[in-house]
Amino acid sequence: MAMAFPRPRFHRIGILLVLLVVSTTVTPLEGGAAETPRRGGILLAVIGAEPPSLDPHQESTFANIQLVAPLYSTLLQFDPYAFPKIIGDVALDWKIAPDGKTYTFKIRSGIRFHDGSPLTAADVKASYDKIVFPPQGTRSTRKAAFSSVERIDAPDPVTVVFHLKFASASLLPNLASPWNVIFPKKYLDKDPNHFKMNVVGSGPFKFKTYTRGGMFEGERNPDYFVKDRPYLDGYRFFISTETSVRAAAIRSGRAYIEFRNLPAPEVEAIKKQLGDKIAVQETPVTAHWGISVNNTVKPFNDVRVRKALTMAIDRYTASRVLYPLTGLKHIGGLIRPGSADWALPQAELEKLPGFWRDAEKSRMEARRLLAEAGYPNGMKVVLKNRNIRLPYQDWAVFVIQEWRKIGVEAEHRPLETAAWFADGQNTGNFELIISPPVEYMDDPDVWLGRYTTGSTQNWGRFSDPRLDDLFSRQARTLDPAERKKLTDELQRIALENAYYMPGLWWTRNLVHWAKVKNYVAPPNYYSNQKLQDVWLAED
């Protein structure tokens, strides 16, 4: 059993609130728990993008995790029925030393990878070494969340020990991240990038086929370590970036589920056509759509220009206009406004650039700042984006209209997912780029690491020692009130300097055929994607 760890009070309240929100917004699954699961069938789904690679450690797009999550196991996981409760996956149980600096995990024995080799503590260590201490030439997207980890040991085949430099309030949720999958060590030893193009997991499904731009298939793993799971014979996911194509796939029954979101008018049309054959789960999402500003290029290294651009965006009107179209709804800072533990209070937010209630006054100030920066007649900018309409392009259209009001003409350049990541994350080949921080839970380590120097998620490539210091201090602070103070201050500095321009926080409509049972939508679209408990009431 997991040893009780003195969790911060704020954390508990947060968990309760999330549970409350989920329980009140999720459409009850019709008799999901009461019905006897049916075995067999192929789950058909439609996915909205093509992944740049298949390695979840290196990627941060739903297009990756939704395709490959059913193929892998993780050390811990969020309870599929009760997010964000943490339960074991390959970890049977764990204990935490009284000083909070040593975490010891016992690994289930008898787990086998799909190539037949046993999963041992050495594989867990190798996988986490790759994440926490990525070798040269390998990207680790979530390295910053493990700043507390000093080293990882595997003293025997069923024991993994995480030694920390300092006690961390967020290590366990980070270990439950759906992205931190366990790879077989023997392949990582040969090539740490092996899993960008290959899949060998120990999850409920085995890899079957992948046609780029077309389809991804997995088949039931008969040797899965959870008894009698999975229920499905397999899954077949089609890929289409076009929202209307995905909606049509659901309407026609070519797909039974769209894991991410469909716009309200499409959902209404589907419900109208298919009636009670369709179920919709509306949830908040730990995701917001904002704009990364390349702080290393002129004129965006000038705080006045950055502030002008963010102040031109009327987020209150954006919420009213975009919510019915896209689900973009909530106005908040750098941590989800629904997250009572960590969100910046609304009153403080409204004092910061871009969040003033008086939009016209904000635009006047934006024009003044531009003039002061040497652009009295406005300027031309290039706004790069991902070629996915919902909500990337709708958000961009709104922003471009807003910037026109202060004389900023933006050329909009949508890119394929891989090119968008390459320009935004890898090379910094952009002036401004739509970039959504999307995570799987509300936690400052997860959300604020991207504002520190050198983070792979710091697309804007800014460096402010104050942010680095505050992030480091909050990660070491167990007192939730003190930690909140530090994270509020970090958010204030980042927003005041407009290092990044947050947009709106998302809500989503998860649409699926009612015959898809046992899928409870969490407030993100990354976790609960293993599908081991999902079953089909009919084919």
Place this chain on the structure above:
Amino acid sequence: MSVYPLEHATASATLRRRLTAVEEVGKFIHAKPLGAAGAAVILAMLIVAFLARALAPYDPYTGDYELQFARPSLDHWLGTDEFGRDVLSRIMYGARIALFVGFTASVAGCSLGALLGVLSAYWGGRVDLLLERVMDILLSFPQLILALAIASILGPAVQNVVIAIAIPIVPRVARVVRAAAMSVKENVYVEAVRALGASRPRVVLQHIVPNVFAPYLIMLTAQLGSAILAEASLSYLGLGTAEPTPSWGLMLSGSAASYAEKAPWIAIFPGIAISLGVFGFNLFGDSLRDALDPKLRRG
């Protein structure tokens, strides 16, 4: 020796009066009413495109957020879209993109094709062999598929759309013009100017190019409609112009499909504009071909 006075045969004819421009237009309308209708559509498109700023009732980029999905009304004749932007104004400005891409891609593609066709025909030998094999490769792809491939490599931008549409036009025009140029090249007057020592560029530019101008013009008008349709298709597929640029194909894509049931006018009117524009160019192109083709003219 007797002398016979020479008798010169004489004949006289009254030259037909040269028609005025108005009379020429009247004659064209009378002879080719469908072509005239096509020309009228093209003319209307040109006027709307050039005077969009003056004619459009609203800024095509700025939405009225209080009027999302407004039905067609006296204020907004063709309704508004999901951002409250006036559909009529966006169609008017969209004509600019359609005509700009249509004309530039067709002129660029046809001109390059004609040049390569003439060079291929005149030089012959290895130059002809090499150019024709390149054309074979390009012709082995359907026109739109090739444009799609090029556009996806170059990325979505107006200038890239022009390039993507122009390249597939090149081999089609090159083939037609090459055939015409080979025929012209064998004419005695070309032999004569070569015998007189005219340089190759002079032979090509002064004696061959003017004589292949008719097929060039026919191909140009024929490709104009296709180019407009290709621009709409690329934009529809997300490879052409990007939002919020008003483009007919773009107006039909994505959001129009999502909101087709709620606000059908978002899709219907841009669709009509595309059909009308392409129809106009095709009608005009057909008539022009009839007018310039000697065989059809005799008939």
